[in-house]
Amino acid sequence: MKNYKLIPKIALLALIVLGIIFAVMFYFGGNLEGITHKVAGDELAIPRFTDLFLIWVYILTGIVVIITLVAASIAYANMWRFNRRKAITILCVILGFVALVFVCWMLGSSKEINITGYEGHDNVGFWAKASDMVIYLCYTLLGATLLTMLGGYIYTKRLK
Numbered sequence: 181m182k183n184y185k186l187i188p189k190i191a192l193l194a195l196i197v198l199g200i201i202f203a204v205m206f207y208f209g210g211n212l213e214g215i216t217h218k219v220a221g222d223e224l225a226i227p228r229f230t231d232l233f234l235i236w237v238y239i240l241t242g243i244v245v246i247i248t249l250v251a252a253s254i255a256y257a258n259m260w261r262f263n264r265r266k267a268i269t270i271l272c273v274i275l276g277f278v279a280l281v282f283v284c285w286m287l288g289s290s291k292e293i294n295i296t297g298y299e300g301h302d303n304v305g306f307w308a309k310a311s312d313m314v315i316y317l318c319y320t321l322l323g324a325t326l327l328t329m330l331g332g333y334i335y336t337k338r339l340k
Contacts, residue, residue: 209228241314
């Protein structure tokens with residue numbers, strides 16, 4: 181039973197290490213040979229691992245959304261048996277999160293995203309809208325996390 185407690189720690193460590201590796205590859209992995217793009221009169225080199233870094237962000241966002249919805253659904257199912265009033269509160273949180281994802285999706289634009297030096301067609305339509313949704317969702321969740329941390333700090337200091 182004790183070994184099951186190690187799984188989340190190992191998974192978290194693996195995700196952090198992979199994130200660091202991908203970030204280092206993106207920032208210090210060099211540029212595509214001989215490919216530059218002129219922006220405002222300056223020659224800019226194109227990073228080699230841009231696609232890898234973007235895919236990693238998509239994967240992490242998907243993991244966060246799935247884990248959040250599964251954990252909230254399990255909490256809802258367990259709470260429904262014991263306290264239906266609190267279960268409705270959990271259901272409201274789940275529906276609020278789904279509404280947030282929907283609003284972030286609707287805020288996204290399917291118009292072409294101008295990416296310096298990118299010649300492909302994955303930056304229009306669905307993927308452009310998905311990219312905008314992920315960005316809006318990350319900013320919103322980061323802001324909510326920071327506000328929650330600040331509120332918790334203020335709340336604990338007032339109680340003492």
